[in-house]
Amino acid sequence: MPQLLNGNEAAAHAARLARVEVLASYPITPAAPVMEKITQFITEGSLKANFVRVESDHSALAAALGASMAGARSFLITNSQGLAYMSEVLYHVSGLRQPVVMAVVNRALAAPHSRFPEHGDAIAQETAGWIQFFCENNQEVLDSLLQAFRLGEDERVRLPVMVNYEGYIQSHTREVVDLPDQKVVDSFLPLVRRPVLDVENPLAVNTVASPAVYMDYKFHQDEALKRAGEVAREINAIYAGLTGRDWGGPVSGYRLEGAEIVLVTMGSLVSTARVAVDALRSAGEKAGLLKVRLFRPFPLTEIRATLKTVKAVVALDKNIVFSSGGALAREIRAGLYGHAAVPVYSYILGLGGRDVDVEDLMAIYRQVRDQRQAGAVPAPYQWYGL
Amino acid sequence: MDLITSLAEVPETELFTGGHGGCRSCGAAIAVRQALKALGPRTIITIPASCMATIGGSDLTTAWEIPFYHALFETAPAVASGIRAALDIQGIKDVNVVSWAGDAGTADIGFQSLTGAAERQENIIHVCYDNETYMNTGGQAGSVTPYLAVTPDTPGGKPTPRKDMLAIMAAHRPAYLATASIAYPLDLIQKFQKAKEIQGFRYIHILAPCFKGWGIREDQTVQVARLAVESGLWLLYEEIKGQRRVTYRPERRVPVADYLRLQGRFKQMDDAAVAALQAEVDRRFQEVQS
Numbered sequence: 001m002p003q004l005l006n007g008n009e010a011a012a013h014a015a016r017l018a019r020v021e022v023l024a025s026y027p028i029t030p031a032a033p034v035m036e037k038i039t040q041f042i043t044e045g046s047l048k049a050n051f052v053r054v055e056s057d058h059s060a061l062a063a064a065l066g067a068s069m070a071g072a073r074s075f076l077i078t079n080s081q082g083l084a085y086m087s088e089v090l091y092h093v094s095g096l097r098q099p100v101v102m103a104v105v106n107r108a109l110a111a112p113h114s115r116f117p118e119h120g121d122a123i124a125q126e127t128a129g130w131i132q133f134f135c136e137n138n139q140e141v142l143d144s145l146l147q148a149f150r151l152g153e154d155e156r157v158r159l160p161v162m163v164n165y166e167g168y169i170q171s172h173t174r175e176v177v178d179l180p181d182q183k184v185v186d187s188f189l190p191l192v193r194r195p196v197l198d199v200e201n202p203l204a205v206n207t208v209a210s211p212a213v214y215m216d217y218k219f220h221q222d223e224a225l226k227r228a229g230e231v232a233r234e235i236n237a238i239y240a241g242l243t244g245r246d247w248g249g250p251v252s253g254y255r256l257e258g259a260e261i262v263l264v265t266m267g268s269l270v271s272t273a274r275v276a277v278d279a280l281r282s283a284g285e286k287a288g289l290l291k292v293r294l295f296r297p298f299p300l301t302e303i304r305a306t307l308k309t310v311k312a313v314v315a316l317d318k319n320i321v322f323s324s325g326g327a328l329a330r331e332i333r334a335g336l337y338g339h340a341a342v343p344v345y346s347y348i349l350g351l352g353g354r355d356v357d358v359e360d361l362m363a364i365y366r367q368v369r370d371q372r373q374a375g376a377v378p379a380p381y382q383w384y385g386l
Numbered sequence: 387m388d389l390i391t392s393l394a395e396v397p398e399t400e401l402f403t404g405g406h407g408g409c410r411s412c413g414a415a416i417a418v419r420q421a422l423k424a425l426g427p428r429t430i431i432t433i434p435a436s437c438m439a440t441i442g443g444s445d446l447t448t449a450w451e452i453p454f455y456h457a458l459f460e461t462a463p464a465v466a467s468g469i470r471a472a473l474d475i476q477g478i479k480d481v482n483v484v485s486w487a488g489d490a491g492t493a494d495i496g497f498q499s500l501t502g503a504a505e506r507q508e509n510i511i512h513v514c515y516d517n518e519t520y521m522n523t524g525g526q527a528g529s530v531t532p533y534l535a536v537t538p539d540t541p542g543g544k545p546t547p548r549k550d551m552l553a554i555m556a557a558h559r560p561a562y563l564a565t566a567s568i569a570y571p572l573d574l575i576q577k578f579q580k581a582k583e584i585q586g587f588r589y590i591h592i593l594a595p596c597f598k599g600w601g602i603r604e605d606q607t608v609q610v611a612r613l614a615v616e617s618g619l620w621l622l623y624e625e626i627k628g629q630r631r632v633t634y635r636p637e638r639r640v641p642v643a644d645y646l647r648l649q650g651r652f653k654q655m656d657d658a659a660v661a662a663l664q665a666e667v668d669r670r671f672q673e674v675q676s
Contacts, residue, residue, distance in 0.1 A: 207442065
């Protein structure tokens with residue numbers, strides 16, 4: 001049933017529909033409203049869950065991990081400073097193969113102090129072993145969160161999942177969001193318990209691992225993350241069958257037919273890029289868009305398949321890996337290496353909430369088109385909007 | 387509930403078995419063995435970075451006969467809070483949830499999560515096994531290391547007194563609070579028996595010497611633990627909803643010097659320092675006994 005919801009409200013409803021059992025979360029701007037809304041659901045009786053009112057973000061994930069290991073479906077919300085603070089716990093959760101789901105309301109990392117959106121916080125945790133979704137709009141936030149529970153809990157995966165959406169642009173902006181029926185969600189998300197801390201079957205979890213075993217654990221973890229892409233595609237298809245909404249697999253294309261210069265991006269910028277591509281096409285440009293939905297595991301096969309025949313790729317990164325450039329650009333170049341010599345133009349933009357609008361993307365497109373015509377090799381990365 | 391009043395009544399089952407990796411006469415291992423006699427097999431234990439977290443086994447071996455999780459250093463009480471929330475939502479009510487930490491995981495790096503859990507009145511038992519130093523990383527000084535103790539990072543003696551964790555935890559108004567000593571196993575076991583039956587946040591602080599860190603002989607672990615109590619330096623009491631009851635009172639206190647002189651870590655203490663400590667112990671003993 002369609003409602004006007006902001007991204008935070010959409011996330012809260014997803015947690016409710018998923019019947020999360022333990023919420024352990026610490027407030028942080030602009031994510032806190034999600035937890036507040038969930039506690040309202042609990043108080044009014046529309047969600048039966050225990051809220052652990054932890055005293056820090058680091059403890060939030062520790063408590064969520066404890067709950068997951070003891071067999072409960074657990075959930076939390078954070079971003080930027082909180083996400084960075086709980087960083088070491090992220091590695092515990094993924095290394096212990098616990099399917100905790102976390103909504104990350106992307107925000108720039110201090111210093112300087114910022115409250116505003118960009119993807120740097122999530123990118124900083126790209127090696128933590130979590131599945132990472134980036135959502136284009138509030139509907140996708142809700143749908144991706146529901147899919148995240150099933151994906152993380154899948155036997156073939158058993159990994160934690162981060163669902164990213166941007167602070168303010170998405171968290172605080174209302175859009176029409178259709179809420180699936182509770183019955184539909186229940187059939188999509190049956191509760192499966194796999195406690196590892198269980199008095200009926202005592203196990204010692206996280207003993208000291210010598211060089212003889214550690215690396216093998218990491219191999220299996222890596223294999224699981226690699227499998228997650230295919231399982232995500234499968235789950236999306238099932239969800240599409242139940243709700244009529246198909247978000248595609250790890251990537252989805254827009255007007256790629258005959259496209260010569262393709263914009264590639266994640267998150268809210270995808271919506272902006274759709275409008276820009278339409279405008280460019282109207283002006284006779286052979287523009288296209290590739291949306292990256294799943295950043296981890298990065299969809300190398302899909303990237304190669306979709307981009308190997310285009311003339312140029314423009315990677316739009318709302319993040320910066322200092323001295324190295326944008327994370328998307330790096331992943332795309334790695335994916336194409338040895339398969340296709342497609343030039344990848346890398347743009348750093350929108351950091352710390354600096355606005356990026358349709359005209360900006362069209363200007364970038366034209367810049368790339370001109371640079372191509374001049375025969376220049378793409379710079380490692382360029383800044384836009386300084 | 388029938389309190390165990392003699393060693394003959396102590397259950398034989400070991401929930402932390404022999405073959406563990408602790409040093410001979412490890413005070414930590416003794417403490418956990420004693421506690422588990424009271425807590426029994428329906429117990430989930432989470433232990434942050436510490437000797438105790440590692441001596442239970444490595445790779446695919448374990449001495450634990452109960453569910454055990456080696457938690458991140460700061461997190462044991464937070465993890466325990468999450469475990470309890472999960473058990474509650476599943477309707478599982480008869481399992482003890484224990485966060486068992488050393489002094490660092492309790493008073494220092496673990497303090498944030500401890501104070502949070504205590505304030506929330508989490509239905510868990512937090513146990514501090516206290517050897518008064520950061521033994522797992524080599525014995526460096528922490529906030530509960532005694533004044534003038536020599537450690538690898540305070541080679542001239544620790545310049546500040548020990549932080550009073552019992553007062554700090556009492557200020558959280560826990561449902562149950564107790565001190566214990568491995569040299570008084572029946573007292574310790576009874577306290578765990580009582581704690582087990584109480585709902586809410588329970589805090590038990592056990593003095594558990596480490597011969598290595600304290601500079602004593604291996605075979606002196608229990609003897610020195612006993613001297614701490616017999617000198618009045620370590621008081622044995624419990625508080626139920628803030629009401630204190632002394633559970634053991636030495637008939638005649640021995641001088642603290644008898645306790646201190648056995649330990650290499652106190653070699654920087656001169657007569658004046660010993661006298662000051664004696665005066666401090668005398669004062670506190672009077673306060674508590676009255």
